[in-house]
Amino acid sequence: MRKLTVIIFSLSIIAVSCSVNNEEESATERQSSEKPATVDKQLNISILLDLSDRLERNLQPAQSKRDIQIVNTITGILQQDMQEKGAFLSKGKLRVLFKPAPRDPNVNNLAKKLNVDLSEMHNKKKKEVYDNIQTEFQTSLEEIYALTMESKNWIGSDFWRFFKNDVKDLCIVNDSSYRNILVLITDGYIYHEQSTDRIKNRTTYVTPKYLRQEGFRDNSQWRTKFEEGDYGLIYFDKEMQNLEVLVLEINSSESHKNDEDILRAYIGKWLNELKVKNFEIHNTDLPENTKIRIESFFRK
Secondary structure (H helix, E strand, C coil), X not given: CHHHHHHHHHHHHHHHHHHHHHHHHHHHHHHHCCCCCCCCCEXXXXXXXXXXXXXXXXXXXXXXXXXXXXXXXXXXXXXXXXXXXXXXXCCCEEEEEECCCCCXXXXXXXXXXXXXXXXXXXXXXXXXXXXXXXXXXXXXXXXXXXXXXXXXXXXXXXXXXXXHHCHHHHCCCCCCCEEEEEEEECCCCEEECCCCCEECCXXXXXXXXXXXXXCCCCCCCHHHHHHHCCCEECCCCCCCCCEEEEEEXXXXXXXXXXXXXXXXXXXXXXXXHCCCCEEEEEECCCHXXXXXXXXXXXXX
């Protein structure tokens, strides 16, 4: 009986498919002369989270909840992509990364769950991913943020070294069928205890203390100083033309809101020098507005 049901189900699919194909064939032939066929690229998405003292900011909703909502939006985008492509053609990738890696082994174990590669899965496993990805990612991230907030072991965010050493290996697939997108979730300040290099006015860090010492804060002419002094992050010879970057949650000190513009200038100059294909930088905002910006970026 089970075999008979499977056969009938399969024949039904074939019949529907043939009917749809016959109805659409003439329309397809008419359109082929009007415009070339396009194939949607697969998504290769990396999310780099900043587990620094930014999580202690007094925001409503809290920064941890904002970050998790961002990841939820992105997992939803991957689900939609799977639905549009179908199980067989879905080969998207999604991973959540941290730099530096968390020292807490419990956080590291949870982080291992935040990695999906559909290109290596059979259809049944892809269906499981589709059904469970949002719940699994949200649950794991909630635990990671809870452990981080409890330990208060703020070691900073070493985004500069991540770009220098890791981006090409972890975030870029050298396959023209993929669209490589890196989402940075950060307040914009860059610091790690082992990345404190400086070459003239180029650094591997941008901190509140540095901006104050260099005379950027409370300086209406800061942009002139920035450009004429060739300030910025230290350049390294690794061009990233196959990468798109979306920077979210830039959020300066409440008493120095101009820091937001300065941080955007630092990050924007850096991404331009790295020849990043496409990028956007957005300040922290209402989660609804951030969601709109994310979806707009992925539609490009």
